[in-house]
Amino acid sequence: MKLFVGIDVSLQKLDVCFLDSDQNILDQPSLTNDLNGARAIKELVLKLSSATHYKRVVIGMESTSIYSFHPAMFFHEDPELNALPLDVVTLNPTMIHRYKGLFDEDKTDTIDAFRIADFLRIERYQVPVIKEEKYVALQRLTRTRYQLIHQMTECKQHFLENLYYKCNTLTQEIPTSVFSSSIMDILSDSLSLDEISQMNLEDLAARLNKAGKGRFSNPEKLAKVIQKAIRDSYRIGKVLQNSVDVVLATYARIIAGLKKQIQTLDKSIESLYAIIPEAQSLMSVPGIGPVYTAGLLAEIGQIDRFDNEAQLAKYAGLYWKVSQSGNFQAERTPRTRTGNEYLRYYLIEAANSVKRCDPVYRAYYQKKFNEVPKFRHKRALVLTARKLVRLVDVLLRDHLIYTPKGGGLADNQ
Incomplete structure (x- = not known):
């Protein structure tokens, strides 16, 4: 006899269903999603276990982002x-949603908790390896950086949209980024376009040189290009110009602030x-720098959470379902739409960098x-990202350093 504890997690509540192997509902409490609620579930599990001595206790809930953590x-x-024969399972919400769809019933938190317990009962789940704290800490930083x-x-x-109102030819003319601090200072300054275009060339060059902290090799040439762009716009x-100037200055401050916050995050990530x-193993691959x-690492966690590279690829959503019936074999197999979007993003971006x-990887991409x-x-x-999954898996699993083709993989011990 086994005990299955299905928990429907929300911001404020933990709706729980205690179900045994014979499909008997033992209890269905609704508790607060806090330490008191979790302790109440624990006490009920211990009470039921001491009375029946279950062969295994399975506690499961949907992986609902921060609420289930x-x-x-x-x-x-x-x-x-943990003194009991216990499994703690976090389930993919898509799996539970599809399982619930098999039954014609109402949608309530109590029924959801029962269906989670019922899904655990058929034992079509895998017990995940819980991600270690250092990876969770890194994930908080990298996901925040991603959002910023x-x-x-x-x-x-x-x-850029508002800059086009003010000076529609500038982005086509200047040989440097519009988003360099010096250019943004000039564009979001209180000076009007006519004032900039009529400034003495040496004065504008000096202003650019000061804003750019001497990094421009030829500030006079840049000043001439800016003035020409303004004259041609x-x-x-x-009234509209005043509004646009306010908007440009606002976005300039926001962009500068975001850059500063990203730099702060980068320092914390580096620490x-x-x-x-194992960060050194991935850093050894050309094109995979500190950010990727x-x-x-933040999304994968310890590589032992996955049995093989195919499971890792499926977790990332780099997986194509086979469609076959009788003698028919579909030639077009669409990629699955599930998986960890952050891991998929980093794998694809890293693959784009590695192929360069x-x-x-460049030859494989071209093929x-x-x-x-x-x-x-x-x-x-x-597809190149899917190939990269195999390399990432072997580097992390065997603690290796990557060397180009012909040199093999060096041991990182």
């Missing part, structure tokens, strides 16, 4: 519960490398690129 860790780390990068990209797009009315030695290394630096007439880059890049 604390309950799962509490049950996993509690010494009294996307915010900064969006801010830059809005900055359309003019807008004073965690000291306690994650941190992102991959490593001839083996896949030439195989089809449509969606060539996207398809080839995703």
